[in-house]
Amino acid sequence: MAKNILVASGKGGAGKSTVSVFLGEALAGGKESVLILELDCGLRNLDVSLGLTDEIVFDFGDILRGSCEAKDAVYNCRFCPNLSLIPASLKPVSVSAEDIKKVVSELGKNFDYIIFDCPAGLGDIFESAASFADMALVIATPDPSSIRGARATGAKLLSLGVKERRLVIERCPEKAKNLSPINNLDEIIDGSELQLIGVIWEDAFVRKSMDCGVPLEFESPNYKTFRDLSERIRGKYIPLGIK
Ligand SMILES: Nc1ncnc2c1ncn2[C@@H]1O[C@H](COP(=O)(O)OP(=O)(O)O)[C@@H](O)[C@H]1O
Ligand SMILES: [Mg+2]
Known part of the structure; x- marks a missing residue:
């Protein structure tokens, strides 16, 4: 059965979808197969972002309405064949734990990982997905409100029974002085009350890849960062490489 990884944050725009995509690409770069369930x-x-715009016929909303089987809404990424997507519905819908269960139980045997790309905040979709999460990545950018949101998200996840929770710091400037008003990364780790698993750099390659539906270029400072993150998710010890 797949390992289900929930990606969440208190605030919108923290980088949940970005982490979901590039972590997915990195995990799928080996022999493992990865499904991203887009829940926003x-x-x-x-x-x-996965270059699938012209191919989508069914989405998560169709699965919920019973208009298709879960497998009919799975689309393979052209440039990363082991990576698949169930696209979010175009219209807002509410999602119960039973709805998530349907996808996980029908498709879990076909994938090594299912990544739940959550909407911002701690609403019903987040809660429903948390019921089936084996681990959670909480995303925070280096600003006080995002850190506060990460702490609330981590605490809520724990109350929902998700014990394995890790912090990913997103959009980190390479120069420490640009972190202001935060003094250092320790302040983010302490403030979130979560264990750090990865730091993603602010990077124009990331935006280009997400907006144009092309793979992350090797020149990106985050190419290795996401591969290291994927190895840590697999349980390997890879030093965080930050002071
Ligand atoms: N490391 C990064 N470097 C540069 N831009 C980034 C980075 N991470 C995310 N972004 C940009 O920030 C915006 C929000 O990211 P996104 O992943 O959509 O956030 P969320 O899913 O949490 O709402 C997007 O425009 C995305 O391209
Ligand atoms: Mg998103």
Whole structure:
């Protein structure tokens, strides 16, 4: 059965979808197969990032309505064949734990990982997905409100029974002085009350790849970062490489 990884944050725009896509690509770069379940219903985006815009017929909303089987809404990424997507519905919908169960139980045997790309905040979709999460990545950018959101998200996940929770710091400037008003990364780790598993750099390659539906270029400072993150998810010890 797949390992289900929930990607969440308190605030919107923290980088959940970005981490979902590039972690997915990195995990799928080996022999393992990865499904991203895009749960930001009403704000579908990942079909663009995975170069699938012209191919989508069914989405998560169709699965919920019973208009198709879960497998009919799975689309393979052209440039990363082991990576698949169930696109979010174009319209907002509410999602119960039973709805998530349907996807996980029908498709879990076909994938090594299912990544739940959650909407921002701690709403019903987040809670429903958390019921089936084996681990969670909580995304925070280096700003006080995002850190506070990460702490609330981590605490809520724990109350929902998700014990394995890790912090990913997103959009980190390479120069420490640009972190202001935060003094250092320790402040983010302490403030979130979560264990750090990866730091993603602010990077124009990331935006280009997400917006144009092309793979992350090797020149990106995050190419290795996401591969290291994927190895840590697999349980390997890879030093964080930050002071
Ligand atoms: N490391 C990064 N470097 C540069 N831009 C980034 C980075 N991570 C995310 N972004 C940009 O920030 C915006 C929000 O990211 P996104 O992943 O959509 O956030 P969320 O899913 O949490 O709402 C997008 O325009 C994305 O391209
Ligand atoms: Mg998103």
